[in-house]
Amino acid sequence: MNNERSSKPQIFLLHYAGGDRNSFRPLIEELQSQFQIETPELPGRGDRMSEPPLKDKQEAIADVLKQIKRTRKKDVPYLIYGHSMGAILGFEICHAMEKENDAPVYFVATGYPGPGIKDTPPIADLPKTEFFAEVRKLGGISDEVMQYEELLDFFEPLLRGDFGLLENKNNQTPNIKIQTSIYAVMGKSEKYALNIRNWANYTEATCECQIVNGNHFFINQNFNYLSQVIRNLMNAAMAK
Template sequence: MNRITSSKPQIFLLHYAGGDRNSFRPLIEELQAYFQIETPELPGRGDRMSEPPLKDKKEAIADVLEQIKRTRQKDVPYLIYGHSMGAILGFELCHAMEKESDAPVHFVATGYPGPGIKDTPPIADLPKTEFFAEVKKLGGISDEVMQYEELLDFFEPLLRGDFGLLENKTNQTPDIKIQTPIYAVMGKSEKYALNIRNWAKYTEAACECQIVNGNHFFINQNFNYLSQVIKNLMNTATVK
């Protein structure tokens, strides 16, 4: 099926653990008039529910990279945005796209302080009660979902798969820096929010960091702010 091309810049939205292509719906509604919105999705969820979840971060990066290349319209600029797991994957995806000589104009990372900061024991194989207690403590699931047992049952295998993917010790974040500018945002009550300037060590370009009110899911209350940030970054990049 042929894609309809557009002159609008592209934005690739990378979902968090347990998320899918619909995780950013309010943000998409704010941005769709200005961007071609691309929503790569990992197997085991959403439109790819029938596919087995990936268990290796390298496989996840390769999978999303293939989706980006397939939908990338090279005559327009683009930006990569990822939240939490999406930010972890997005950092290495920026590096991969730089090697393809098709770097994004900016990388927006939210809900993650950059490589080398988080030091938490693996949780993917914990019993259900302990697992969800740790997920909640890490800010990996919203309070709304925690209230409904049927939702926990639905999300449990997906969350276990995503956390297991990230906890796999054979594929930790490589010692790299990207050439792409970074804009990082975290919620004030996130455990590692005060470490957000760590991102500056991982780019050769500019790095701006902000802390806003909220927890790990501050994005749900701050989509207007995030959409304005993204529009401003793209406008600044394209007028240079």
């Protein structure tokens, strides 16, 4: 069983702000028969609830890189997929893995139009009501969750921490291009969906972009579609 598991290609799933390793449960269920699924998780949530949240994007990148390197099987190909914050971190993680001569065969980025486009004012330090109004506007939390005060209380520190991590003044957009092919998807009603072709400026390889129905969390209604995209990209890469 272990041999079968270790010989499978790997998929690394990078969660969004406020998310954890279980955020992609339906996707994991779709893909785990064919791939070895890895779910790096940042401190302050899930299995790492007792650890203090990180406050800087570079700390988060270093943390996820450490987890990837720990579980990476060098003899099999792999793909990195990130949604929103996961896509922001994933871009620089791809670049770091390329420098290690262990590039992914693909980078799949959803819910983010690539570096240098979003011009959103900082929200991490807003009062609670305004903070959640902005998070909701960004599509960062469901209407169902908004109805329950105790759920908002639970998610508030985690969401503030993750938005603060991304809004940190030290987080300059790196002037880099990756060598890895990119497949980018955004929801039609996302504010920057029409900027999705921006991703082509950040890779020396191929870049394919799709816009699907839905808002920032279009992924929740499209896990079948995403699993098929990932399966197709990996199968095509492995057939070369």
